[in-house]
Amino acid sequence: MNRVLFAVLACHFLAAFTVLGMPLYLPVLFTDLGLPSNSPWIGFVFAWPTLLTALSGPLWGKVADRFGRRFSLIRALAGLALAFLWVGISSSVAELLMALTLQGLMGGTLAAANSYLATTMPRETLSNTLNWTQFSARMALVTAPLVLAVGIQYFRLQHLYIVLATLPMLGALYACTLPKDSHPSQSSTASAVSTPGNTSAPMQYASAASVCSLQALFCFAMVVTFPYFLPYAAPGIASTTAIALLYVLPHLVYLLLQPLLKKRLPNWAFNCHFSMLALAVAACMQWQFNSGLALAAARVLFGVGIWLGYHGIHQLVAKSFQAARAGTWFGSLDSVGKLAGVAAGIAAGFAVNHMNLASPFLLSAVASLAAMPLVHHIQKTGSRPCIPMNNTRPNTTA
Numbered sequence: 001m002n003r004v005l006f007a008v009l010a011c012h013f014l015a016a017f018t019v020l021g022m023p024l025y026l027p028v029l030f031t032d033l034g035l036p037s038n039s040p041w042i043g044f045v046f047a048w049p050t051l052l053t054a055l056s057g058p059l060w061g062k063v064a065d066r067f068g069r070r071f072s073l074i075r076a077l078a079g080l081a082l083a084f085l086w087v088g089i090s091s092s093v094a095e096l097l098m099a100l101t102l103q104g105l106m107g108g109t110l111a112a113a114n115s116y117l118a119t120t121m122p123r124e125t126l127s128n129t130l131n132w133t134q135f136s137a138r139m140a141l142v143t144a145p146l147v148l149a150v151g152i153q154y155f156r157l158q159h160l161y162i163v164l165a166t167l168p169m170l171g172a173l174y175a176c177t178l179p180k181d182s183h184p185s186q187s188s189t190a191s192a193v194s195t196p197g198n199t200s201a202p203m204q205y206a207s208a209a210s211v212c213s214l215q216a217l218f219c220f221a222m223v224v225t226f227p228y229f230l231p232y233a234a235p236g237i238a239s240t241t242a243i244a245l246l247y248v249l250p251h252l253v254y255l256l257l258q259p260l261l262k263k264r265l266p267n268w269a270f271n272c273h274f275s276m277l278a279l280a281v282a283a284c285m286q287w288q289f290n291s292g293l294a295l296a297a298a299r300v301l302f303g304v305g306i307w308l309g310y311h312g313i314h315q316l317v318a319k320s321f322q323a324a325r326a327g328t329w330f331g332s333l334d335s336v337g338k339l340a341g342v343a344a345g346i347a348a349g350f351a352v353n354h355m356n357l358a359s360p361f362l363l364s365a366v367a368s369l370a371a372m373p374l375v376h377h378i379q380k381t382g383s384r385p386c387i388p389m390n391n392t393r394p395n396t397t398a
Contacts, residue, residue, distance in 0.1 A: 004120055005129060007178055008113050011073065011171035013136040015080055015109040018164045020137070021144025029157050033093055045100060047342055052104025054338035060108050061115065061331020069116035069181045069327055072108075077172035079106025081165045088162035109168075110137065111334035115326040119181045123318055127268075130314035135258045138251045206320040206378045208332060211313070214272070214374055215333055216340040218309045221279050221367035224344035224360045225286070225302075232357040236291025246299050253303025254310075261307075268319070269379040271312030276368040276375070278305030283364035305368075316378070 023046055030045075064072035083103035090096040113133055121129050151160050233243045265271050278301050285298035321329040344363075351359035 004178060005117065005132065007174060008073070008117055009132055009136045011077060011175050012109055012113045012133055013140055014167040014171040015077055016137045016140035017144045017147075018080065018084060018167050019103075019107070019109075020141045021148045022161065022164065025148065025152060025157055028152070029087075029096070030093070032157060033090075033096065035093060045097065047345065048097075049100050049104035049107065050338050051342055052101060053107035054335045054342065056105050057108050057111055057331040057335030057338070058328060059331075061111065061325075061327040061329070064112065064115055064327025064331070065325055069112065069119055070175065070178055072327060073112040073116050073178075074172050074175045076107060076109045076112045077168040077175060079103075080109065081167075081169035081172065082106070084161050084165035084168070088158045088160075088165060090158070108331065108334060111327075111330045114334075115330040116178070116181055118321060118326040118330065120179070126318040127311070127315040130317065131258055131311060134310050134314075135255065138254045142248050142251050142255070206316055206381075208320075208329060210374070210378050211316055211320055212332055212336040214316070214371060214378070215313060216336045217367050217371040217374065218275070218313060219337040219340040220344045220347075221276075221283070221364045221371070222306060222309075222344075223341040224348050224363050224367070225283065227345055227348045228352050228357055228360055232360075233291070233295070236295070246295065249296070249299040250303030250306050253300055254307045257304070257307045261311075265308075265311065266315070268312045268315035269375055271308045271315065272375045273372055275305045275308035275312055276371045278302070278308060280365040280368040283361040283368065287358050287361040287365070312375075 026046055060072060060076070063075075080103060083099055083106060086099035086102060087096060090099055110133060114130055117129050117133070118126060148160065151163075155163070229247050230240075230243055233246060237243050237246070282298045282302035282305060285294060285301070289295050289298065317329075317333065347363055348360040351363055355362075
């Protein structure tokens with residue numbers, strides 16, 4: 001792992017640890033500010049920053065393409081630090097909402113990190129690089145709630161926000177030491193140049209709309225199972241600790257598989273097909289069984305599906321994105337994933353209200369199976385050469 005990749009992963013982990021760790025404790029923050037624990041504001045605010053990040057993502061992507069991807073990464077980290085500092089000193093619900101609005105509008109660290117890496121790393125290694133940014137996100141998702149659960153016993157929650165604000169700020173300072181990415185205008189010029197007989201360009205090109213559609217179905221199938229897992233598993237499993245372990249088990253599987261299989265399975269279409277099949281089978285198993293070894297096996301299979309899905313989609317992205325528009329590409333991809341997550345939460349609530357607690361798993365299976373014809377379509381139609389990533393001018397001396 002080279003220095004640039006390690007530095008970007010460190011910056012992203014610091015931001016992800018902050019963002020993914022605190023939402024679990026938002027109800028505590030609201031009760032500290034005088035609202036009841038069952039206030040509808042809590043559900044709204046839980047999704048508000050994510051929704052704003054999704055809506056602002058494409059705009060920040062265009063800013064990155066114009067002013068540089070390193071600039072965008074520093075902007076996202078510094079904005080997150082300011083937002084968390086503001087949350088830490090908020091004295092009313094109105095102030096808290098404004099601070100969380102700033103967090104949502106200035107977010108997008110994952111997209112910023114990916115777009116920077118896309119223009120500084122070789123295209124042939126990019127898919128694995130993107131897998132590592134997901135690895136850092138999963139690591140934060142698993143570790144942050146546990147670490148903060150200890151911290152909340154010794155510190156007031158708002159004070160923890162102030163402490164956590166130092167993490168993305170450290171990341172922003174660290175990002176300032178990264179090499180500048182290529183000037184956007186140079187990238188655009190180089191990308192516009194084509195050379196007859198150039199066979200090095202990847203061939204299975206897919207449009208941004210196709211890749212984003214696949215990303216949306218995959219994220220929906222994954223996230224729709226999250227919100228109601230605790231009440232779903234509670235009747236069959238007495239221990240809350242065991243339920244929590246089963247909840248994070250797919251993410252632990254991802255953390256295990258990524259270092260072991262990082263250079264395996266090179267066919268993106270096979271990985272995506274098998275991912276969707278694994279997710280559908282695992283979802284059906286959880287639809288039928290909410291206890292025992294069958295549930296544990298289903299969670300492991302679900303984790304395999306998540307890893308294969310990200311692995312395949314990242315391989316497709318590496319074959320398809322345009323270097324001159326890397327910021328827009330990854331901003332849109334991240335935005336679509338977050339919007340799919342919001343839609344999944346709404347759909348899960350509707351399904352549980354009209355059916356039962358296991359119904360989100362049925363929705364997951366349907367979304368997974370719906371993605372398989374899309375994978376086949378992209379595989380059959382993806383034949384245009386992709387614009388070269390590296391800003392190398394053609395050899396005119398030959």
